[in-house]
Amino acid sequence: MTKESGREGGRSLKTRVKTARKRSLSSTLWLERQLNDPYVARAKREGYRSRAAYKLIEMDDRYHLFKPGDRIVDLGAAPGGWSQVAAAHVKAKEGKGKVVAVDLLEMEAVDGVEFAVKDFNDPDAPEFIKNMLGGDADGVMSDMAANATGHRATDHLRIVALAELAADFACDVLAKGGFFIAKVLQGGTEGQLLTRLKRDFATVRHVKPEASRAGSAELYVLATGFRGRRIE
Template sequence: MSAPGKQSGREGGRSLKTRVKTARKRSLASTLWLERQLNDPYVARAKREGYRSRAAYKLIEMDDRYRLFKPGGRIVDLGAAPGGWSQVAAARVKAKEGKGRVVAVDLLDMELVAGVDFAVKDFNDEDAPEFIKAMLGGEADGVMSDMAANATGHRATDHLRIVALAELAADFACDILAPGGFFVAKVLQGGTEGQLLARLKRDFASVRHVKPAASRADSAELYVLATGFRGRLR
């Protein structure tokens, strides 16, 4: 209960926003980013529930809707750091109980996640598919990519760069997925490149765009989700 004469932090049923003053050494963009983080309910929820990033809720929403994970499934998380998606996958395939396997892959080191095997590895390396299948103990049931290239601020350039990452991830997925598997990757609104969509529609039974509620409303972020892998065309 608030002390007499003081505000509770909720007026008219709405939380008051935290405002951040621009520090001498902090740019306006950094100040706005920090202010947005402090006022983001998913950031606060991730801290309460022990997830490493707010991105965990995007994957939770996609799995709740499309049933991507099954106990015992084998999952690969590309560009995994800081590990929010790996945490969700490990819980839902029951990796900690020894039923499923999750392999997280990143160029940067990452603090270990319970139930997740981690490799500092470039998934584009020629030996990466066989290397990661050996870690999984077989072909994957799902390949996930929440990777994004560093933003340039030029929308067309950023779009092309993130689609290029998605295309590389799709190539890798088709080398490692078991029939029936899924692939999910971050893209940007404005239309996924036709070549990528055509390739996914050829190799998967269903391809759709998904905008989880946990994605910020002012973000161009979108995901392409392909399910029902038909098997590698030889």
């Protein structure tokens, strides 16, 4: 008896999932995508907690975001894939850089990462996080997404609102020259966010990593070269 290779007649065999009695169609389709996603399989092999790690790796490869010794904040960090990437790139485990992961819920520990159960929107959050970092941040990352409603316009507004809150936080904690990344959705309603970022950062661009799923409206806004906190 030969072991199945996952290919037959030169074609890759796709795993299909039957809809279980208690599983919705949307859950079934999500599970099917997971089982057939090469980035999910790669993350398991390489020890990353989520496929999202490869989106950040790709952005760093293209734009050289991290340097050894940097101080990085990961907002809405669970399950920790982005924190893993940042910790490796800033050499946190070697005692050079520092990564602080922030989430409303507990997260399993990540080597080289300090974790705070905290709402980053709390008034005291910027000073609290800077005290953990030991100074201003060199980068603030947000891969957060609000729970989907299924209504595209509503989902877009909710995710942009999260990105705007993350940008407010970033401008309170970043050192001059720092960067900010946040997830948004294609759709064009983030004009106010982009206007604000263009005022506070030297360069603002949209990035669509190859690791984002085909057909997904997901993309990232990347702002680099923070101009420094403005005095109101």
